[in-house]
Amino acid sequence: MLRRLLLLPLLSLLVGMVLVGCGTSAPPGPAESPVIIPKTTKILDAATRASLLSYDPSSGELRFGPQATFGALEPDDVLVTEPVPPIAPYGFLRKVVSVQAVGSDTVVETVPAKLAEAIHQGNFKIHQQLTPSMLASATILAQGVSLQSDSLSTQFTVPMNNVVLFDADGNHATTGDQITASGSFTLKPILDIDGGLHFQFCCSVQSRFKFEVGLQQSVHVSVSAGKSAQVKKDIPLLDMTFDYIDVQIGPFPLVFVPKLQVFADLTGNVSAELTFTAAENLTLTAGTDKPYGQGFHDISKAEFGGSSDASGLHFVYPGVSMDMKPEIGARFQFLLYDLVGPQATLSAYVRFLATIPGDPPWTLYAGLTGKLGLHVSVLDYNWDKTIFDVSKVVAQASGNNAPELTPSDVEPADGSSVQLGVPVQFSVLGRDVEDGGIYSGTWTSDVDGAITLDANRQHTFTTAGLRHITVTVKDSSGATASTTIGVTVLDTPPVATLSSPFGGATVYLGYPMHVLYGSAVDANEPGGVLECQRVTWATTDASASIPPDICVPSGDPPVQVATFNTSGTFSVTLTATDPQNKSDVKQGTITVVSKPANMAPSVTIESPKQQASVGDSQALELKAFIEDFDSSALVYAWHLYPGIYIGAGAPGPVIASGLVHEQTDGQGHLVGEETDDMYTQGIGCSGTNDPYTLSLAATDGTNTTVVRETISCTFIPR
Numbered sequence: 001m002l003r004r005l006l007l008l009p010l011l012s013l014l015v016g017m018v019l020v021g022c023g024t025s026a027p028p029g030p031a032e033s034p035v036i037i038p039k040t041t042k043i044l045d046a047a048t049r050a051s052l053l054s055y056d057p058s059s060g061e062l063r064f065g066p067q068a069t070f071g072a073l074e075p076d077d078v079l080v081t082e083p084v085p086p087i088a089p090y091g092f093l094r095k096v097v098s099v100q101a102v103g104s105d106t107v108v109e110t111v112p113a114k115l116a117e118a119i120h121q122g123n124f125k126i127h128q129q130l131t132p133s134m135l136a137s138a139t140i141l142a143q144g145v146s147l148q149s150d151s152l153s154t155q156f157t158v159p160m161n162n163v164v165l166f167d168a169d170g171n172h173a174t175t176g177d178q179i180t181a182s183g184s185f186t187l188k189p190i191l192d193i194d195g196g197l198h199f200q201f202c203c204s205v206q207s208r209f210k211f212e213v214g215l216q217q218s219v220h221v222s223v224s225a226g227k228s229a230q231v232k233k234d235i236p237l238l239d240m241t242f243d244y245i246d247v248q249i250g251p252f253p254l255v256f257v258p259k260l261q262v263f264a265d266l267t268g269n270v271s272a273e274l275t276f277t278a279a280e281n282l283t284l285t286a287g288t289d290k291p292y293g294q295g296f297h298d299i300s301k302a303e304f305g306g307s308s309d310a311s312g313l314h315f316v317y318p319g320v321s322m323d324m325k326p327e328i329g330a331r332f333q334f335l336l337y338d339l340v341g342p343q344a345t346l347s348a349y350v351r352f353l354a355t356i357p358g359d360p361p362w363t364l365y366a367g368l369t370g371k372l373g374l375h376v377s378v379l380d381y382n383w384d385k386t387i388f389d390v391s392k393v394v395a396q397a398s399g400n401n402a403p404e405l406t407p408s409d410v411e412p413a414d415g416s417s418v419q420l421g422v423p424v425q426f427s428v429l430g431r432d433v434e435d436g437g438i439y440s441g442t443w444t445s446d447v448d449g450a451i452t453l454d455a456n457r458q459h460t461f462t463t464a465g466l467r468h469i470t471v472t473v474k475d476s477s478g479a480t481a482s483t484t485i486g487v488t489v490l491d492t493p494p495v496a497t498l499s500s501p502f503g504g505a506t507v508y509l510g511y512p513m514h515v516l517y518g519s520a521v522d523a524n525e526p527g528g529v530l531e532c533q534r535v536t537w538a539t540t541d542a543s544a545s546i547p548p549d550i551c552v553p554s555g556d557p558p559v560q561v562a563t564f565n566t567s568g569t570f571s572v573t574l575t576a577t578d579p580q581n582k583s584d585v586k587q588g589t590i591t592v593v594s595k596p597a598n599m600a601p602s603v604t605i606e607s608p609k610q611q612a613s614v615g616d617s618q619a620l621e622l623k624a625f626i627e628d629f630d631s632s633a634l635v636y637a638w639h640l641y642p643g644i645y646i647g648a649g650a651p652g653p654v655i656a657s658g659l660v661h662e663q664t665d666g667q668g669h670l671v672g673e674e675t676d677d678m679y680t681q682g683i684g685c686s687g688t689n690d691p692y693t694l695s696l697a698a699t700d701g702t703n704t705t706v707v708r709e710t711i712s713c714t715f716i717p718r
Contacts, residue, residue, distance in 0.1 A: 042071075261333075424458060466487070471483060507591070507592055507593075539570050601628040
C-alpha cells in the first residue's frame with residue numbers, strides 16, 4: 001500500500017518578539033526625577049576594571065590588583081561595573097560582605113545586590129532592535145535547522161528541512177516512525193523596556209516596571225507523521241545570544257544581555273500515516289505593567305488566524321484518528337548583569353483534529369500560548385502569569401472529497417503475471433475521507449471488455465497476453481477515482497514426470513508387471529494438476545499391453561501394470577497435453593527378457609521423487625511398490641547415504657525396513673504390495689542442497705533388487 005507518511009499540521013515559529021515600554025503617571029514623573037546614587041555605591045572606573053584579576057559568580061569572590069581605585073570598602077557597599085571581558089563579560093552588581101588584603105591584592109567577598117540598594121532614584125529606557133549584526137553567538141540544536149542572516153539584514157530567517165520532532169525507536173535511519181517538519185520562518189525581535197526607581201520620604205524606594213512582548217508570525221510549514229505515535233516532547237531548535245546593552249542612569253551602568261531559544265513542542269496522538277500542510281498569521285502584544293506603589297496587571301491583546309492546504313492532505317488507510325498539537329515558539333531571557341532578568345515564552349500552534357471517515361473529516365484550530373515572568377532578584381520582583389492560552393477554528397474540510405486510488409491499492413498487482421484458465425483474485429481499496437474504505441468497483445479490460453467477478457471476487461481469463469485493466473470506485477456522493485494496471489496472462493505448457501521406467505527397467509516376457517509410473521503438472525489448470533486423461537502412454541513394442549493414460553482407480557497404487565510380449569529393448573513415452581494443445585514428452589526404455597528360474601523382485605520408488613529437496617529436520621515419507629512373481633514373502637530395507645554413491649549395493653545405514661506380503665489375483669498371479677513408511681528423525685544436514693543417496697533394497701531370499709535415487713537436504717535456521 002502506500003508508503004507511509006501522513007501529513008500533520010505543524011505550525012510554526014515565533015517570528016518576532018517586541019518588548020515595548022511606556023511611561024507612568026505616578027508622581028513624580030520620570031522627567032522630573034533626578035538621579036540619586038548613594039555614597040555606598042562604588043562604580044568601577046577604567047583603572048579599577050583593568051585591575052580586576054578574577055571573578056567567581058557562584059561564590060561571589062572578586063580579586064583586584066593594587067591598581068584598584070575604589071578606596072576603602074565596607075560591608076554593604078555595592079560594587080557595579082559595565083562588562084569586563086573576559087573575566088566579567090556581562091558586568092556585575094554585587095554587595096560587599098567582607099574585604100581582605102592578600103599580599104598586594106584585594107579579595108572582596110560579595111553577594112548579589114538589589115538595584116534599589118545601588119540607586120535610589122532614576123529612570124531607564126531601552127529601545128533596541130535585535131539584528132544579525134548584534135548576534136554574539138548562535139548554536140543549532142537540531143539536525144535540519146539552519147540560520148540565514150547577514151549583517152545588513154533586519155531579521156533572522158530560520159529554514160527547517162525534515163527536522164525530526166519525534167522518533168519512536170531513536171534511530172534516524174528508520175523514518176517510518178518519525179514525525180518531521182519542513183518550512184521556514186522569520187524572526188524580528190525588538191526590545192523596549194521602561195522602568196524607574198523613586199525615593200520617597202521615610203527612606204523607602206518605590207519602583208515601576210513595564211514591558212510588552214509583541215509577536216508577528218507568517219509561516220507555511222509541512223509536517224509528516226509515521227503511524228501509531230503518542231507524543232509529548234519539547235525539542236530545542238536554536239539558541240541565540242546577543243551583544244550586551246549598556247543603559248546609563250547618570251553614571252550608573254545598567255547592563256542587559258538578551259538571549260533567545262527557538263523550540264518546538266509536540267503533544268498528541270496519531271493512529272495512521274499522515275501528511276498535512278498549514279499556514280498561520282498572528283499578531284499579538286503580551287505585557288504587564290507595574291506603576292509606582294501598585295502590583296502587576298495584564299495589558300495583553302492578540303489577533304490571529306490560519307488556514308490549511310486541503311490538497312496536501314493524504315492518508316494511507318481508512319480508520320485514521322488523530323489529535324495532534326505541534327507548537328513552535330521562542331523563549332526570551334534578558335539577563336541583568338550576570339543574573340536572571342525578565343523572561344517571556346511565546347508560542348503559536350495548530351491543533352489538527354481528524355477522524356477518518358467522518359464529516360467533516362478534519363478540523364484545524366489555530367492558537368497561541370504565552371507566559372511572562374519576573375523572577376528578578378536585582379529588581380526584587382517575583383511574578384509570573386500565563387497571559388494567553390486561546391484557540392479558534394481556522395479551517396475545516398468542506399464539500400465532498402473525491403476518493404483516492406492508486407495501482408498499489410489493486411489486486412492483482414500492477415505488472416504481475418497470472419495463469420490462463422485459473423481463477424484470479426480481484427480486490428480494490430479506495431480511500432475516501434468521508435466514507436472510509438471503498439472495497440468494490442467496476443472493472444474493464446482493453447482485451448476482455450467488462451470484467452465480471454464471481455461470488456468469490458474472482459475472474460478466469462480465457463486468452464493469453466498482456467491486457468490493461470481499469471478499475472473505478474465511487475463514493476456515496478457520486479465522486480469517482482480510477483486507476484489502471486497491467487496484467488499478463490500466461491499460457492504455460494504442462495510438465496510431465498516419468499518416474500518409471502526412470503533411465504531404464506527390465507521386465508519379463510509375457511508377465512504383467514507394475515512398471516509404469518507417470519504424472520504431470522500444469523500451472524494453467526485448477527490446483528496445478530493436469531487431468532489424468534491428458535497424460536498418455538505409448539511404446540514402440542506394438543504387441544505390448546499398456547494402459548492408455550495414467551488414470552488409476554481410487555485407492556490403487558499409482559504404479560501401473562504393463563505386459564510386454566516381445567523380447568528386446570523398447571522405448572516408453574509419456575505425453576502430457578493441456579487444453580490449449582501445448583504438450584511435454586518424456587521417454588524411458590524397457591528391456592524385455594525371458595523369465596529366469598527365479599525372478600528378482602521388481603521395485604519402484606514412489607516417494608520421495610528423484611531430485612526431491614527436503615529440510616534438515618523434515619520427516620521423509622518412504623513409499624514404494626514391490627512385487628515378485630515367484631515369491632510370496634519379500635523383505636525390504638531403506639538406506640540413506642550422505643553424498644552421491646556410484647558403486648554397487650545399498651550404501652548407508654538402514655532407516656526403515658519391513659515385509660511385503662503379496663496376494664494372488666483371480667488368475668493365479670502374485671500381486672505386489674505398496675509399502676508406506678515414515679522416517680521422522682530428519683536427515684540432519686548443515687549446508688544448502690547437500691546431496692544424499694536414498695536406496696531401497698528388496699530380496700526374496702535368492703535375488704536382491706536395489707533401486708537408488710538422489711535427494712538434496714538444506715539446513716533451515718530456527
